[in-house]
Amino acid sequence: MKTLAIETSCDETSIAVIEDGRKILSNIISTQIETHKKFGGVVPEIASRMHVEVISQILKNALEDANIGLNDIDFISVTEGPGLVGALLVGMSFAKALSYSLDIPLIGVNHIKGHICANYISHKNLEPPFIALVISGGHTYLVDVTGYDEYKVIGRTRDDAVGEAFDKVARALGLPYPGGPMIDKLSKVGNPEAINFPRVYLEVNSYDFSFSGLKTAILNYLNQMKQKNETITIEDVAASFQMAVIDVLSEKTFRLLNETKRNKLAIAGGVAANSGIRDIFTKKALEKGIELFIPDMNLCTDNAAMIGSAGYYSYISGKKSTLGLKVDANLSL
The missing domain is CATH 3.30.420.40 (ATPase, nucleotide binding domain)
Known part of the structure; x- marks a missing residue:
């Protein structure tokens, strides 16, 4: 058909x-x-x-x-x-x-x-049920996929989507559009522990996301450094920002997998192309015995x-x- x-x-x-x-x-x-x-x-x-x-x-x-x-x-x-x-x-x-x-x-x-559903194309063996983490320029969702056309939203962003936060931070750093790939590239040579940006987990047991506070914290950091006339190492800012995002995404995602007893995770959306996210989620999934599915880059x-x-x-x-x-x-x- x-x-x-x-x-x-x-x-x-x-x-x-x-x-x-x-x-x-x-x-x-x-x-x-x-x-x-x-x-x-x-x-x-x-x-x-x-x-x-x-x-x-x-x-x-x-x-x-x-x-x-x-x-x-x-x-x-x-x-x-x-x-x-x-x-x-x-x-x-x-x-x-x-x-x-x-x-x-x-x-x-x-x-x-x-x-x-891009994951069904890349992974012929994937079948529901599974947990899906959707991370794109305009959306951030945690979804329990119970059937091929059955979706239950468990968590969503309350303000900025992940990709939106990447683009705004990139713009603040003077990086060209689209900002997400540039942040990812710089993060590979930066120190993710150089700056302790906040991790926003919201209420206890919440699966919702909020990235506007993290974005504001980075803007404040950049302004303070400029006022003090101190050198800004954009590679470290990028890496520290990206790690803060990954920490929140992974904590909530793997907590949901444990709570629902699901053993399959599918990541989707444009930000799923981010190498830092792919690497850390692959490592954690392996540690926790979770089968991980990520679409091919072009999907x-x-x-x-x-x-x-x-x-x-x-x-x-x-x-x-x-x-x-x-x-x-x-x-x-």
């Missing part, structure tokens, strides 16, 4: 052809990073316009790579949210047009579910393949959308 999947939630235009939810026949991604870099972040209006400019060509490339035609597609999967409303509308309008003209079903997909960032996987599992569970489907920029899991 083949689905044509469309993802335009932010600044990547992506179309993929996925077979039976786990096999990639094609996965074309057109990124806008170089365009938005000069602005220090994604400009929504520009992102929407660029989606419109390239989406037809991306479809053509995806079909050519998969070596199939539109008539070979069984249904359409498309991101309905969360994301930038203008960007989402481009993908949704395109998906509806294809669904209507081909007379095949339309499946709206939650972008966060897509990130989790961590926004892509249509993950939307196709999530759409497949929604489709076989009996869910279908109508042409009245609307985008939701703030769609929750």
Whole structure:
């Protein structure tokens, strides 16, 4: 069963052809990073316009790579949210047009579910139940995945998402956009114990996250160092910040695994590409006897393949959308 999947939630235009939810026949991604870099972040209006400019060509490339035609597609999967409303509308309008003209079903997909389902593509042996840690530019979730289309949110960020905190700290350090990869790169040569930044765990037994206080602590540290005219070693700031984030993420995640008696953990989202997070979670999972799943690097960032996987599992569970489907920029899991 083949689905044509469309993802335009932010600044990547992506179309993929996925077979039976786990096999990639094609996965074309057109990124806008170089365009938005000069602005220090994604400009929504520009992102929407660029989606419109390239989406037809991306479809053509995806079909050519998969070596199939539109008539070979069984249904359409498309991101309905969360994301930038203008960007989402481009993908949704395109998906509806294809669904209507081909007379095949339309499946709206939650972008966060897509990130989790990226693990099904990279790991053919992964099956629910498992705990998922979703860490991306706009989202931070701890989720108990009880079925292929059954998700129970256990914890979420109360303010900044992990990726958002990375980008803001990078900007404060004068690093170029996107900041996350730069923080990760600098952390490899910095001392993670150089600066004792706060670890915010919130209430006892809480699985929610808060990273705004950590971000503020770093801004205060940078201002104080400048006022004292002291040298700022950005490698140490980056490493200390990253370790503070990892400590909070790992403490809550492995505590939840222990409490729920789950022995499988899947990490998902753009920040799952961070080498420090990958290394420490791999080490701790091995120590605690937890089976760890992390998507291939190209499936961590926004892509249509993950939307196709999530759409497949929604489709076989009996869910279908109508042409009245609307985008939701703030769609929750």
